[in-house]
Amino acid sequence: MIYKHDQASIQGFLEDTSNLKTGHTPGVFFPETVDELAGLLKRDGAEPRRFTIAGNGTGTTGGRIPMGDYVISMQKLDRIDEPAVLSEKHAIMTVQAGALLENIQIKAEQSGWFYPPDPTEKLCFIGSTIANNSSGARSFKYGSTREHIARILIILPGGDRLDLSRGSCKADKQGTFHFTLPHSGAVTLQRPDYRMPATSKHNAGYFSKEGMDLIDLFIGSEGTLGVIAEADLMLIPRPASLISSLIHFGTIDDLFGFVKLLKEPENGISPRAIEFFDKNSLGLLAQKYPDLPRESEGAIFIELETTPESDEAALDTLFTLMESCNALTDNSWVALDREEQSRLREFRHTLPLLVNDWLSRQKESKISTDMAVPGDRFRELFDFYRNSCEQEGFVYILFGHIGNEHLHLNILPRNREEFLLAKVLYRKLVEKALALGGTLSAEHGIGKLKAEYLVGLYQERGIMEMVRVKKSLDPDLILNIGNIIPAACLETENH
Ligand SMILES: Cc1cc2nc3c(=O)[nH]c(=O)nc-3n(C[C@H](O)[C@H](O)[C@H](O)COP(=O)(O)OP(=O)(O)OC[C@H]3O[C@@H](n4cnc5c(N)ncnc54)[C@H](O)[C@@H]3O)c2cc1C
Structure with a gap:
């Protein structure tokens, strides 16, 4: 397997579009086959190594930035199969995780098919869009990525493979999943028992719903529960x-x-x-x-x-x-x-x-929001965003997915002092959105940058539920540490 550790090769893996600057890594692995990927994660008796998974670096929350961990780059796993036609109205396209969304959409359209998910930035890998349950402008009609995924192949921490088709494993009435892994054997796993906010888009923390499908626990889990290696995408006619x-x-x-x-x-x-x-x-x-x-x-x-x-x-x-x-x-x-x-x-x-x-x-970083609220509370949040920024005299823009009651407020600080004031305001905006029954993230996810705010949505108890899920699937705590769940919460034994 290709492994690079010289500074020139690893520098790009210390960045995404979040402007988080504290990343560092001993080196980057580039698996070229799913077997190589599984081998890398396999428990082999030696001291477990920690890994951060890298897509194409367009994420906005620092999710792929390693904090001392090795990096697994998905870029060599980029196969895109021809669509397999199921009926006049449906086709399936099998892709590897490192395939570019743009290339997938072009290939689908060339054969008369259409893959609806469309985060504005097309130069992202399909595996990341699944790991982040990405959405975008077209989500008003078509929903987020999870609604277009028929199957995923996941490599779990420890190297086990989990090939999950939609409908093949659902939570029972107690919220428990039962499934069997090739090496580790029978697994029981309890879904978190919090209630997700009633917004039309939501992408903050693990998905959890009565009778839910196990595939939906992995979709949107930001690489904290396993590496998505391959997926079957559902296509519709163009x-x-x-x-x-x-x-x-x-x-x-x-x-x-x-x-x-x-x-x-x-x-x-x-x-x-x-x-x-x-x-x-x-x-x-x-x-x-x-x-x-x-x-x-x-x-x-x-x-x-x-x-x-x-x-x-x-x-x-x-x-x-x-x-x-x-x-x-x-x-x-x-x-x-x-x-x-x-x-x-x-x-x-x-x-x-x-x-x-x-x-x-x-020479400054923006402060940007990704919150959504239920429809009947949207105007209140909209006015709150604008009035707060006007009062502070900030330069700002407000744009985005109004059909889903989900706008991005970008505060553009003119100097460090304004940046610090904007951070204080950000916390107030989060509190307001959550008080209106909203979500912390409607599409960009939590990553490392927003993990500290998630407790406001799910309280300590909800975070503990996520820690429990994480530790069930990743007992050695090797994968994407710091994403969604603050690293300190994972390290506390009785958290
Ligand atoms: C200008 C701009 C506009 C954007 N607009 C939107 C938008 O409208 N909607 C939206 O949802 N997002 C949007 N984004 C965010 C971004 O494009 C998405 O989050 C995208 O999914 C990131 O893909 P990537 O390949 O660049 O992933 P990266 O940034 O490299 O990684 C993102 C996360 O996915 C994890 N990951 C990557 N691959 C895998 C894998 N195979 N298995 C498990 N975990 C994995 C990483 O560890 C990391 O946590 C926008 C970004 C930009 C810069």
């Missing part, structure tokens, strides 16, 4: 046609009214994505797109799947809804063909790039 649009509003109330209408199915329109840009995001984007209307208080980006036959009717309905909510119709941007749609997609992707430029000029 949508025949698409309409994308960026629609501006002169008031936030009109914008909220429009989002409400879009979400009512009886209005005859069924978007797959409903995204938001606040005035400040548009102000930043105006550097590259000077024609954006200055009177816009905010914009909604939507994507509608249609057919060539239904295009016109969908556009009529869209314009009617826009008019009824006083949209700035003349300034809105409707993209009907692929070329124009890719220009609009580029517009959306320019925002994080501009934020990064801004931060590197200031």
